[in-house]
Amino acid sequence: MNAQSPLLSVRDLKVWFDIKPKGAMPWTAPEKLKAVDGVDFDLMPGETLGIVGESGCGKSTLARAIMRMVPSEAGTVLWLGDDLLSLNKQGMREHRKEMQMIFQDPLASLNPRMTIGQIVAEPLKTHYPDVSKSEVKTRVREVLDRVGILPNMINRYPHEFSGGQCQRIGIARALILKPQLIICDEPVSALDVSIQAQVINLLMDIQEEMGLSLIFIAHDLSVVKHISTRVMVLYLGNVVEISEAEQLYRAPGHPYTQALISAVPIPDPKAHAENEVMLLDxxxxxxxxxPSGCVFRTRCPLARSVCAETKPPLTDRGNAQQVACHVI
Amino acid sequence: MAHVTNVETAEVIKGRSLWQDARARFFRNKAAVVSLVILILVSLFALFGGMLTPWSNEEIDWNLMGDVRTLGGPSFETKHYFGLDPLGRDLFARVVQGTQISLMIGIVGALISVVVGTLYGATAGFIGGRLDNIMMRIVDILMAIPYMFVLILLLVVFGRSIFMLFVGIGLISWLDMARIARGQTLSIKNKEFVEAAIATGVSTPKIIIRHIVPNLLGVVIVYATLLVPSMIMFESFISFLGLGVQEPLTSWGALINEGAGQMRYGTLWMLGFPLFFFLISLFAFFFFGDGLRDALDPKDR
Structure with a gap:
């Protein structure tokens, strides 16, 4: 890592949802669901940060909190020095054109009543209402061409495209404003494997070309390894480990990461049979x-009494690896 | 890259929107198409029927007035195609006039409900939270008031006029629509394309107009076509009670009322002709609505 200043710097971000207990009266205090509970990370320009974790660990909520699509309880999200969480609506709108999002379900993320030309043009028209019609049209054609959709398809509707094509259209919509950050919320989970590779390679090409930063959320570890420079592992709304992608897969620090990595299928039956999968209770x-203290202690094979008392901080372990664990 | 340059100059391919798909499905449904034809014919009758008869709806035919029962029946000789009404006016012209007013009431009622109900419901559903609660409780309260009673009071207090009738119908017709639109909005607002619009920074009114309402329209249109006949029926009921449309204006309900009053004198045509138009139009509206629902129902695809 060089001494560049980070593009995005998240500090102690907390997203808590109010949950009404069953049979609650209107005046009973709601329970707090801690979806994201104190997350810190930095994102450098041009970098890809992979976020992994099992379902329900707060990956998508974290992404939506950064985009201010869900309200945050506490913390700061510094975007080039501005705290996004304290901006007013107008200020936030200005920044929305610098960050875009790609969604999991390609077809559901496109309005079925609009043509793909209208869909891709929408961000442009929203942020630059004065741009002329012909200019919008050329920009839309350019960006569709870039993602590999024939530009003469602009008058077609989303249901006339395949899942992979729809995801490309989603990417085109994210690219048209030339943002600096794209948050990809499981962009390939709904696609089949050969299409996944195409979409991921497209994202990597575009990233290189435009110098974009990506936040790439997935639960498929091999996909994350392929695309990410650094990987962040979430568990129950907490960061348990952040490290360089290679380092994470070679020498996972946190016991949870070790369990995750050991469960990745190896595309060789012999090696796979020998590989010992670390099962969690x-x-x-x-x-x-x-749980009190370290959130992972209830399932951790190495848990000690100190784990129940204090929450382990993220500490540097060399090799650009940060791990939150008392024991290791 | 060679293909790309070709494509740049190639003609833009037209897409098939969901509306076009629905239209194709609709025209495959025979009952619905027949209903559509009937509705068009009834509308043409309402618009241009007046030109087919030399009699106006106000003139009293004094020659036949003395013996309506025997002389006033439907006949081509006297050019009273549908006969005379109890006051000696041409029933054909009266039915044309009644058709105009009944259709207008049905369509205005449905329009009010579509515009007000859809926007109200979509706003409540999309914004949610406390605003949703307040807006929907208002609807609940308005629904809890017996509307027939309110309408009768309105007509008695402010005088019986067609304007008051519109006000009364406008007050009640949008309530159901608001509920339906809200329910649909709740299921649409969590779709990812709405999230994408929020993430892009599209303003809330624009999201409602551009993303929510077009996706509601399928359900709303179907409900509106079924609402037209119920509005007509509602007006007929009010007119049948003698509170609705007043002379010299008339409507299907008022004509049926008049005709029914003369039944025992054997002048059945006075009941039959308005009733015939009333029935075929209502049937046509119901089948048309059914056809639309089948065409727009995504599950059928």
């Missing part, structure tokens, strides 16, 4: 009532 605890 018990289920994911409820985020309504997370």
């Amino acid at each position: 018990a289920d994911l605890p409820s985020p309504l009532n997370p």
Whole structure:
């Protein structure tokens, strides 16, 4: 890592949802569901940060909190020095054109009543209402061409395209404003494997070409390894480990990461049979009532008494690896 | 890159929108198409029927007035195609006039409900939270008031006029629509394309107009076509009670009322002709609505 200043710098971000207990009266205090509970990370320009974790660990909520699509309880999100969480609506609008999002379900993320030309043009028309019609049209054609959709398809509707094509259209919509950051919320989980590779390679090409930063959320570890420079592992709304992608897969620090990595299938039956999968006991605890101290201690093979008392901070372990664990 | 340059100059391919798909499905449904034809014919009758008869709806035919029962029946000789009404006026012209007013009431009622109900429901559903609660409780309260009673009071207090009738219908017709639109909005607002619009920074009114309402329209249109006949029926009921449309204006309900009053004198045509138009139009509206629902229902695809 060089001494560049980060593009995005998230500090102690907390997103808590109010959950009404069953049979609650209107005046009973709601329970707090801690979806994201104190996340810190930096994102450098041109970098890809992979976010992994099992379902329900707060990956998507984290992304939506950065985009201010869900309200945050506490913390700061510094975008080039401005705190996004304290901006007013107008100020936030100005920044929205610098960051875009790609969604999981390609077809559901496109309005079925609009042509793809209208869909891709929408961000441009929203932020630059004065741009002339012909200019909008050329920009839309350019960006569609870039993602590999024939530009003469602009008058077609989303249901006339395949899943992979729809995801490309989603990418085109994200690219038209030439943003600096694209948050990809499981962009390939709904696609089949050969299309996944195409979409990921497209994203990587575009990133290189435009110098974009990506936040890439996924639960497929091999996909994340392929695309990411650094990987952040979330567990129950907490960061348990951030490290360089290579380092994470070679020498995972946190016991949870070790378990995750050991469960990645190896595309060789012999090696796969020899590979020992580290199985975790018990289920994911409820985020309504997370364990005290280290959130992972209830399932950790190395847990000690200190783990129940204090929450382990993220500490530097060399090789650009940060791990939150008392024991390791 | 060679293909790209070709494509740049190639003609832009027309897409098939969901509306076009729905239209194709609609025209495959025979009952619905027949209903559409009937509705068009009834509308043409309402618009241009007056030109087919030399009699106006106000003139009293004094020659036949003395013996309506025997002389006033439907006949081509006297050019009273539908006969005379109890006051000796040409029933054909009266039915034309009644058709105009009944259709107008049905369409205005449905329009009010579509515009007000859809926007109200979409706003409540999309913004949600406390505003949603307040807006929907208002609807609940208005629904809890017995509307027939309110309408009768309105007509008695402010005088019986067609304007008051519109006000009364306008007050009640949008309530159901608001609920339906809200329910649909709740399911649409969590779709990712709405999230994408929020993430892009599209303003809330624009999201409602551009993303929510077009996706509501399928359901709303179907409900509106079924609402037209119920509005007509509603007006007929009010007119049948003698509170609705007043002379010299008339409507299907008022004509049926008049005709029914003369039944025992054997002048059945006075009941039959308005009733015939009333029935075929209502049937046509119902089948048309059914056809639209089948055409717009995504599950059928």
